[in-house]
Amino acid sequence: MKPLPATERGRRTRAAIVAAAAELMHQHGLAGVSMDGVLAASGAGKSQLYHYFDSRRDLAVAVLHHQFERVMAAQPALRDPACDGLEVWRDQVLTTLLEHGYAMCPLGAFVGQVDDEPELSTTLAELFDRWQAALAEMVDRARGHGRVRQDVDPGDAGRMLLAALEGGTMLAHVHRQATPLRQSLDAAIALLTTGRAAG
């Protein structure tokens, strides 16, 4: 990947290209989006596009990072030291699902599309690892406040919460209803928590 642009204007242009590409790729799949399609959707010039990205793969790596940041921004409880339980996070996940009309997960939607591209596969795995680590930190924090059972391993719990979120989001998308995700997250949280009232 090329270094980020030095100027604020350059960073804005690059970010607009990535945001347009992310929306197209989320909707049509990675393989269904060409550089010309991104040009048309972003309003950027061809020389700008190739100034920031050497290839479609380079652009796709940037898109995956962009999707990850969207996921993190929609779950502020993950990084909020004042958030001592898991229920606030669950509510943020469910709110995002409703706001986006039962859309697939911004990262999960790309699983299975990057198998033939090692750089993209590695990037996707790393981003899921970071997401899982953030979940583990949240569980650890909640455990410190006595809201999660002391025998819970935060790493294992982070993995389980992520699987519950991804599977629940997939089925919520299939059925266009929140129930599969809500039940999936509630079940995972019930297994981790001590049964004390949510804050």
Add this chain to the structure above:
Amino acid sequence: MKPLPATERGRRTRAAIVAAAAELMHQHGLAGVSMDGVLAASGAGKSQLYHYFDSRRDLAVAVLHHQFERVMAAQPALRDPACDGLEVWRDQVLTTLLEHGYAMCPLGAFVGQVDDEPELSTTLAELFDRWQAALAEMVDRARGHGRVRQDVDPGDAGRMLLAALEGGTMLAHVHRQATPLRQSLDAAIALLTTGRAAG
């Protein structure tokens, strides 16, 4: 959809076309497979292909049903009246994951690819409903044998197990390891069961 062929030979030809199309579509996505590609991969003649399927959409509906039957065949515990616990099913799911090299779920891989095609979306939702119903029946049976808590609702449990399977399979695919799926299924089962030893 056209009626199934009347002759055994016709059914075999049709099944070979569907199997070839299913493999291509699972690998390259629904949008990435043309009728010509299916012709080349299946070895069928053009007149045969269009004799059995009016359109690519018709063929895709048949592929979804084919994928569902593959899923059911890989989880015989779902339909086995002699299977009174959930652990045999979990082991079948994990064995399938390993046998197929951490492949995406045959049905789950298509979620997000059929949003613009109402007939395919409806078919996919119906097949997930049937899968969930089969899981609910298994839970109900296990509850009858005292292996699942009496206060568990089998329908809710089926939905939760399906979400755990789909999310766990997705992350197992991302990381090329069984741990996410095993932990996800174990967690879901732990929540449902009475803690009696597995049979």
